[in-house]
Amino acid sequence: xxxxxxxxxxxxxxxxVRKCSYCDFYSRPLPDKDDLERYTSKLLREIEQQAxxxxxxxxxxxxxxxxxPSLLEPEQIHRILQGxxxxxxxxxxxxxxxxxxxxxxxxxxxxxxxxxxLNRISLGVQSFRDEELKILGRIxxxxxxxxxxxxxxxxxxxxxxxxxxYAIPGQNLDDWQYNLQSAVNCQPRxxxxxxxxxxxxxxxxxxxxxxxxxxxGEDLQADMYDATVDTLIGQGFHHYEISxxxxxxxxxxxxxxxWQAGEYLGLGTGAVSFRDGQRWKNRETVSGLPDESDSxxxxxxxxxxxxxxxxxxxxxILGLRLTQGISRQxxxxxxxxxxxxxxxAILEKFRRDGLLIMEQDRLYLSRRGYFLSNQFMAELL
Amino acid sequence: MQFTGAxxxxxxxxxxxxxxxxxxxxxxxxxxxxxRLNYRARNGKTYILNLIDTPGHVDFSYEVxxxxxxxxxxxxxxxxxQGIEAQTLANVYMAMDLxxxxxxxxxxxxxxxxxPDMVKQEMENVLGIDKDEIIPISAxxxxxxxxxxxxxxxxxxxxxxxxxxPLQALVFDSYFDAYKGAISxxxxxxxxxxxxxxxxxxxxxxxxxxxxxxxxxxxxxxxEVLQAGEVGYMAAAIKNVADTKVGDTxxxxxxxxxxxxxxxxxxxxxxxxxxxxxENSEFDKLRDALEKxxxxxxxxxxxPESSDALGFGFRCGFLGxxxxxxxxxxxxxxxxxxxxxxxxxxxxxxxxxxGSEVYxxxxxxxxxxxxxxxxxxxxxxxxxxxxxxxVGTIMELCQEKRxxxxxxxxxTPHRVLISYYLPLAEILFDFFDGLKSRTKGYASLDYxxxxxxxxxxxxxDILLNGEAVDALSTIAHKEKAYYRGRALVEKLRKIIPRQxxxxxxxxxxxxxxxxxxxxxxxxxxxxxxxxxxxxxxxxKLLEKQKEGKKRMKQIGRVExxxxxxxxxxxxxxxx
Numbered sequence: 001x002x003x004x005x006x007x008x009x010x011x012x013x014x015x016x017v018r019k020c021s022y023c024d025f026y027s028r029p030l031p032d033k034d035d036l037e038r039y040t041s042k043l044l045r046e047i048e049q050q051a052x053x054x055x056x057x058x059x060x061x062x063x064x065x066x067x068x069p070s071l072l073e074p075e076q077i078h079r080i081l082q083g084x085x086x087x088x089x090x091x092x093x094x095x096x097x098x099x100x101x102x103x104x105x106x107x108x109x110x111x112x113x114x115x116x117x118l119n120r121i122s123l124g125v126q127s128f129r130d131e132e133l134k135i136l137g138r139i140x141x142x143x144x145x146x147x148x149x150x151x152x153x154x155x156x157x158x159x160x161x162x163x164x165x166y167a168i169p170g171q172n173l174d175d176w177q178y179n180l181q182s183a184v185n186c187q188p189r190x191x192x193x194x195x196x197x198x199x200x201x202x203x204x205x206x207x208x209x210x211x212x213x214x215x216x217g218e219d220l221q222a223d224m225y226d227a228t229v230d231t232l233i234g235q236g237f238h239h240y241e242i243s244x245x246x247x248x249x250x251x252x253x254x255x256x257x258x259w260q261a262g263e264y265l266g267l268g269t270g271a272v273s274f275r276d277g278q279r280w281k282n283r284e285t286v287s288g289l290p291d292e293s294d295s296x297x298x299x300x301x302x303x304x305x306x307x308x309x310x311x312x313x314x315x316x317i318l319g320l321r322l323t324q325g326i327s328r329q330x331x332x333x334x335x336x337x338x339x340x341x342x343x344x345a346i347l348e349k350f351r352r353d354g355l356l357i358m359e360q361d362r363l364y365l366s367r368r369g370y371f372l373s374n375q376f377m378a379e380l381l
Numbered sequence: 382m383q384f385t386g387a388x389x390x391x392x393x394x395x396x397x398x399x400x401x402x403x404x405x406x407x408x409x410x411x412x413x414x415x416x417r418l419n420y421r422a423r424n425g426k427t428y429i430l431n432l433i434d435t436p437g438h439v440d441f442s443y444e445v446x447x448x449x450x451x452x453x454x455x456x457x458x459x460x461x462x463q464g465i466e467a468q469t470l471a472n473v474y475m476a477m478d479l480x481x482x483x484x485x486x487x488x489x490x491x492x493x494x495x496x497p498d499m500v501k502q503e504m505e506n507v508l509g510i511d512k513d514e515i516i517p518i519s520a521x522x523x524x525x526x527x528x529x530x531x532x533x534x535x536x537x538x539x540x541x542x543x544x545x546x547p548l549q550a551l552v553f554d555s556y557f558d559a560y561k562g563a564i565s566x567x568x569x570x571x572x573x574x575x576x577x578x579x580x581x582x583x584x585x586x587x588x589x590x591x592x593x594x595x596x597x598x599x600x601x602x603x604x605e606v607l608q609a610g611e612v613g614y615m616a617a618a619i620k621n622v623a624d625t626k627v628g629d630t631x632x633x634x635x636x637x638x639x640x641x642x643x644x645x646x647x648x649x650x651x652x653x654x655x656x657x658x659x660e661n662s663e664f665d666k667l668r669d670a671l672e673k674x675x676x677x678x679x680x681x682x683x684x685p686e687s688s689d690a691l692g693f694g695f696r697c698g699f700l701g702x703x704x705x706x707x708x709x710x711x712x713x714x715x716x717x718x719x720x721x722x723x724x725x726x727x728x729x730x731x732x733x734x735x736g737s738e739v740y741x742x743x744x745x746x747x748x749x750x751x752x753x754x755x756x757x758x759x760x761x762x763x764x765x766x767x768x769x770x771x772v773g774t775i776m777e778l779c780q781e782k783r784x785x786x787x788x789x790x791x792x793t794p795h796r797v798l799i800s801y802y803l804p805l806a807e808i809l810f811d812f813f814d815g816l817k818s819r820t821k822g823y824a825s826l827d828y829x830x831x832x833x834x835x836x837x838x839x840x841x842d843i844l845l846n847g848e849a850v851d852a853l854s855t856i857a858h859k860e861k862a863y864y865r866g867r868a869l870v871e872k873l874r875k876i877i878p879r880q881x882x883x884x885x886x887x888x889x890x891x892x893x894x895x896x897x898x899x900x901x902x903x904x905x906x907x908x909x910x911x912x913x914x915x916x917x918x919x920x921k922l923l924e925k926q927k928e929g930k931k932r933m934k935q936i937g938r939v940e941x942x943x944x945x946x947x948x949x950x951x952x953x954x955x956x
Contacts, residue, residue, distance in 0.1 A: 010913055025914075065914075195909035218879070222904035243909050258913045272914045279917055303917040317920065321911060353881050374906040375881065378926040 008061040008257040012268035013069035021137030021204040026270040027067040028288035040076040051087035061254035070100035074112030095253040102148035103140035110155035122161040128182035161190035169213035189250035261315035277306040325364025350376040410436040417598040431612040440701030451568040454482035454537030461495035466825035485515035540610030547638040548572030550631040556677040563619040579634035583641040589617035627679040650698025653742040655723035657694030670716035721943040730757040745851035747840040757833040759805040782807035844887040866896040879903035
């Protein structure tokens with residue numbers, strides 16, 4: 001469990017060379033070099049502005065996400081990290097991750113990123129089959145992905161993650177097994193394997209509904225998930241969250257903060273922050289550069305203001321995504337609510353159906369429960 | 382209304398008198414609606430015209446008959462591109478029976494496909510209206526409207542009636558207003574009515590003080606007095622909706638009339654279905670809503686019933702399928718209910734082996750096969766009007782639906798009127814859809830009840846995970862039962878979503894299973910990604926999922942979508 005005053009920092013870089021056909025995240029077309037520099041200085045100013053409000057929080061992780069944060073120059077990332085160290089209490093041994101597109105990396109950039117203070121790379125490989133990358137609208141090729149992995153290792157990053165997507169239209173179980181095995185062969189410390197889930201408005205969803213691609217059926221999706229869990233556990237990975245696998249000790253500390261309902265500071269256009277039961281978002285803009293009010297503060301939108309009970313529910317739903325589940329005692333201490341009592345009937349029902357396991361202090365998902373977790377999470381709300 | 386100045390151009394909109402959203406959405410008239418207009422005729426005199434706009438569909442002929450009984454004449458408006466339809470005949474005969482003056486009008490002559498001369502010829506051939514007296518108009522463009530108004534003034538007699546005689550006012554419609562209580566639409570035959578008068582309902586003898594009277598022109602406008610011949614509305618603080626019956630006569634309590642006007646004959650519903658609140662706790666709310674709606678729609682019948690699968694609800698009787706659909710939608714919209722409707726049924730007459738006879742309008746109350754001597758089902762005489770190239774396909778459809786051919790009549794060289802005896806139950810299922818799809822929408826249908834005939838009918842049960850679900854039972858013809866059973870379980874397999882366990886769906890007759898399908902157990906229901914930036918959005922997705930679950934009915938361990946119960950109706954139209 002995270003200490004209540006150990007928080008994470010998320011930095012959103014909402015620019016992409018081209019948007020992927022399945023993506024529903026906020027991103028804008030790649031601006032010119034000047035805009036990236038402008039964005040960097042805005043981030044630096046935002047860090048200064050936030051310093052006061054977050055003065056009593058201690059940060060143990062930094063995560064550059066996007067968009068494509070690897071479009072930033074290593075030197076710009078360096079300045080941002082300096083800014084963070086200067087204005088916020090960032091632990092010296094903090095996990096500092098960067099999401100990267102294989103097409104944006106090379107050996108020299110990676111070395112520069114390493115010297116800038118990054119210690120974890122999350123590489124968006126998605127597939128080891130070019131035809132699948134094409135369907136996903138990725139800008140990189142399998143060859144570039146393999147090269148990127150080589151460069152990452154050669155640059156001395158021993159902690160890196162590979163992102164994979166399964167149930168891509170046309171993909172069969174063997175194709176997916178090939179992708180999984182190819183990923184394992186790269187010897188990453190972490191693998192995120194995501195079921196392709198499309199929002200109706202993304203291009204790929206429209207292509208599917210227009211009949212251009214076939215949608216993968218529920219049974220094949222479930223078979224792929226089962227294969228993922230079996231294969232990766234067999235290769236010595238710890239299945240620690242519904243879609244995440246890590247060599248023991250290499251679980252992503254930043255993402256753990258989210259799932260343990262810890263606090264986080266989001267910086268940059270479209271980034272979300274969570275503190276004192278409130279979630280808010282820096283407003284998205286058309287240009288990608290932040291909208292500022294007259295006072296020079298970034299325009300925000302409150303997403304949720306939660307009371308104690310809402311926060312408890314939030315923490316239950318997030319906590320159950322982790323295979324270790326949630327601790328009854330810790331929840332009582334943290335929220336003053338005993339979930340075993342609060343949800344007695346629902347827990348009983350889903351325990352009987354074999355989706356949940358309650359063992360002394362811990363409540364966690366069964367193997368069958370991972371891929372059916374919405375069934376009871378919806379009822380917890 | 383626009384022409385007479387009752388509505389300004391700014392106020393005018395399409396379907397002004399169709400007040401219900403439902404009417405405007407569907408582009409049809411469901412409820413009659415009176416309106417009063419002042420018209421300054423070419424002869425310089427000003428006339429007060431009271432018009433009632435009525436529906437045309439066969440299910441609402443009760444609305445038409447009540448309106449006609451309150452009138453001296455009728456405008457028969459026929460679409461210049463469609464020609465007369467099957468139900469036109471029934472409505473015209475009704476007006477003729479009441480000795481009303483009929484003025485023929487051909488509307489929509491502005492449409493590209495309009496053939497006013499052919500339609501006039503049709504009206505003369507079929508209805509006996511002199512084609513030279515039929516007025517061509519375009520209500521949309523205003524063409525010919527003045528001619529219609531002149532014809533009304535010239536041809537339709539002014540109301541007879543004695544203002545000095547004791548009050549006799551016919552209640553031809555009523556509805557419930559949250560502030561004023563029951564509001565009645567009335568037509569004064571004799572006497573006069575003033576605000577503050579004490580009135581008596583002649584059927585019950587109950588007396589009330591008149592709080593407000595007025596005319597609808599077309600907005601409700603209060604007046605001090607209504608006199609013989611006039612049409613208007615009355616509010617009398619009548620709290621109990623049952624106390625102002627449509628068809629009743631209102632008289633003055635201090636100077637009562639000797640006898641009531643001849644009211645309406647009670648209409649008998651022919652189609653029945655169970656209406657259940659999705660939430661059992663809304664039973665009382667549903668009862669209250671039915672009571673209020675009944676005031677506005679006297680043809681609606683209901684009585685409480687219970688179902689093992691659905692809990693407590695009401696068995697309701699309707700004049701037809703469209704009527705049933707409309708009532709259900711009105712209950713949901715106007716009274717904020719979420720309802721579950723069972724498949725519709727007709728009334729079967731069953732002779733039992735002990736010599737007695739039972740009437741069954743709920744398939745779950747069907748007696749055991751051993752106790753049944755024989756079964757009679759209601760038949761209708763159906764009239765179908767179509768362009769002659771569709772005769773073959775229509776006859777094929779009628780044969781499939783167990784019809785008996787009566788005759789075929791050419792009303793023009795290109796249009797025919799086909800008559801068949803058909804089981805009413807067959808018309809309920811998907812007959813109308815079949816008719817429309819086979820004729821590109823050109824067919825029109827009218828029907829009247831034609832007594833009971835013996836039929837070889839059996840009850841078919843649907844079982845979910847081995848448990849019979851009473852609300853899904855249907856009555857089928859023996860020869861078609863196998864086919865229907867198959868189609869039904871297939872349809873249910875598509876409708877019932879995958880659940881945590883496999884769901885077996887079976888159709889059975891007696892103890893014999895005739896069809897089986899299964900819904901495989903659900904294997905995926907997950908949010909693959911959930912990170913800091915989209916926790917709020919993901920929670921909203923879960924909330925939506927929870928809302929969706931609320932629209933399902935839990936039967937045993939199976940969650941059944943509420944449309945499943947109606948789905949037994951339209952198994953063929955999906956094909």
